[in-house]
Amino acid sequence: MLLLYHKLLCHKLFFPYALPLAQPGSADIHLCILNNYDYNLLNIIGQVRSSESLVLCDSPLVQKLRARAAALLGLAPQHAEPPQLVRYSPGQLYKPHVDWGHGTDASLFIAGQRVATVLAYLTDIPKGCVGGCTHFPHLTREQPQGLRIVPVRGAACAWPNVSMHGMPLIETEHAAEPLIVKPESEQQEHQKVALNLWVRDRPVPWVT
Numbered sequence: 001m002l003l004l005y006h007k008l009l010c011h012k013l014f015f016p017y018a019l020p021l022a023q024p025g026s027a028d029i030h031l032c033i034l035n036n037y038d039y040n041l042l043n044i045i046g047q048v049r050s051s052e053s054l055v056l057c058d059s060p061l062v063q064k065l066r067a068r069a070a071a072l073l074g075l076a077p078q079h080a081e082p083p084q085l086v087r088y089s090p091g092q093l094y095k096p097h098v099d100w101g102h103g104t105d106a107s108l109f110i111a112g113q114r115v116a117t118v119l120a121y122l123t124d125i126p127k128g129c130v131g132g133c134t135h136f137p138h139l140t141r142e143q144p145q146g147l148r149i150v151p152v153r154g155a156a157c158a159w160p161n162v163s164m165h166g167m168p169l170i171e172t173e174h175a176a177e178p179l180i181v182k183p184e185s186e187q188q189e190h191q192k193v194a195l196n197l198w199v200r201d202r203p204v205p206w207v208t
């Protein structure tokens with residue numbers, strides 16, 4: 001499996017557009033919602049994730065993001081789902097999971113599998129925090145604890161979720177480790193924000 005991590009990937013492709021979504025201070029995401037975006041706030045506390053997420057409504061910005069994610073795979077913009085912002089406050093996490101859809105997922109019949117994930121980091125790990133990495137426990141070739149990607153503002157990683165033959169890849173299982181504030185931290189705001197762009201096998205007909 002090829003996991004692509006590039007500091008400039010996001011910089012060149014996404015960052016100039018996505019940056020306003022992660023302005024520090026004043027409840028940035030909610031500001032976006034109020035100003036421009038409809039939202040879908042999920043917070044399945046104590047289950048798989050405790051982070052907040054929201055799917056961005058269609059807009060010229062969203063169209064650019066989708067087009068650029070799909071273009072990474074040589075596909076038309078409609079193959080990218082509407083982007084999903086994820087936000088973690090201290091203690092929040094996303095337990096190990098895969099991004100590909102299971103057999104019961106009705107969206108598979110509509111747009112096919114999520115063939116690839118592009119995950120763009122819109123913040124660094126906040127000052128005064130540890131944790132918050134994206135952890136791939138099965139990518140263990142050299143490191144027994146798997147592979148950890150440290151979020152860097154402006155960086156992105158991308159990986160396939162299925163094989164060339166469309167078979168789900170279990171080794172893509174990954175988690176967002178909890179963001180932990182160091183006791184000595186004097187910082188007030190601690191947030192990790194990232195943007196998921198999932199690219200589908202077929203065009204995505206739904207809009208948000």
Ligand SMILES: O=C(O)CCC(=O)C(=O)O
Binds near residue numbers: 086094174176177
């Ligand atoms: O925030 C991360 O590091 C990973 C997010 C993720 O895996 C997801 O939202 O599906």
Ligand SMILES: [Fe+2]
Binds near residue numbers: 097098099174
């Ligand atoms: Fe994920």
